[in-house]
Amino acid sequence: MSALLEVRNLARSFGGIRAVDGVSLTVEGGEIVGIIGPNGSGKSTFFNLVAGVLPPDGGSVRFAGHDVTGWRPHRIARLGLGRTFQIPTPFLKMTVRQNLLVAGMAQPQGRSAKELARAAGHWLEFLRLAHLADEPAENLSGGQMKLLELGRVLMISPRLILLDEVAAGVNPVLAREIAGYIRTLNGQGITFLVIEHDMDLIQDLCSRVIVMDRGQKIAEGDFDAVKANPQVVAAYLGS
Ligand code: ADP
Numbered sequence: 585m586s587a588l589l590e591v592r593n594l595a596r597s598f599g600g601i602r603a604v605d606g607v608s609l610t611v612e613g614g615e616i617v618g619i620i621g622p623n624g625s626g627k628s629t630f631f632n633l634v635a636g637v638l639p640p641d642g643g644s645v646r647f648a649g650h651d652v653t654g655w656r657p658h659r660i661a662r663l664g665l666g667r668t669f670q671i672p673t674p675f676l677k678m679t680v681r682q683n684l685l686v687a688g689m690a691q692p693q694g695r696s697a698k699e700l701a702r703a704a705g706h707w708l709e710f711l712r713l714a715h716l717a718d719e720p721a722e723n724l725s726g727g728q729m730k731l732l733e734l735g736r737v738l739m740i741s742p743r744l745i746l747l748d749e750v751a752a753g754v755n756p757v758l759a760r761e762i763a764g765y766i767r768t769l770n771g772q773g774i775t776f777l778v779i780e781h782d783m784d785l786i787q788d789l790c791s792r793v794i795v796m797d798r799g800q801k802i803a804e805g806d807f808d809a810v811k812a813n814p815q816v817v818a819a820y821l822g823s
């Protein structure tokens with residue numbers, strides 16, 4: 585069986601900056617893999633390239649048996665690849681429930697209004713947002729916005745979710761809660777690639793950690809090995 589996600593030599597520059605500089609990695613179905621690295625090391629850009637938000641300058645992305653390199657985001661999402669944005673992007677004037685419904689309408693195709701409504705209700709309960717279902721998204725706290733962002737991704741019935749700092753800037757109680765959701769969802773078969781600065785959370789959740797620095801993958805392995813890697817220590821001290 586081939587890996588769920590296979591990235592080979594992915595690259596993207598902005599002007600003279602090699603934001604992502606030849607990154608290769610593989611994620612097997614069922615894993616929770618962490619991506620860490622100093623600010624500006626290319627983590628979010630890497631997610632944008634994998635999810636089709638940005639076209640790569642080079643390299644390839646294979647997801648669920650398809651070469652999705654250069655595909656538009658909605659088409660990749662339809663295969664079951666979802667991502668959250670570091671800065672949540674809900675429709676502020678719509679209610680929480682409407683935001684979920686809109687996210688679910690994009691894909692997969694052929695779901696009836698009734699099925700969408702049921703899925704939205706399910707994820708609102710799961711994320712403990714049900715009491716806010718009819719609030720405009722703009723009334724949500726920062727932490728609740730992060731939950732809504734996760735809920736919107738869940739509406740596409742994802743096989744793989746790319747989480748970009750979903751627990752950053754939220755209070756520690758909610759961060760633990762989010763970690764719990766990730767673990768539960770993983771138990772239900774969803775694979776995760778997780779960018780996070782909270783090392784306790786990474787250590788807690790991830791079987792494997794990838795370290796980026798200046799656009800490159802500089803280390804990969806279990807958390808303790810990676811933490812003790814001199815190149816990783818230097819990257820963090822240098823930032
Ligand atoms: P990280 O998520 O690890 O903090 P980013 O992927 O956001 O890093 O950024 C990597 C580098 O690419 C940074 O130097 C950043 O300024 C640059 N960058 C990211 N997105 C853009 C963009 N749309 N235009 C120009 N430069 C960008």
Ligand code: MG
Pocket residue numbers: 627628629670
């Ligand atoms: Mg980032």
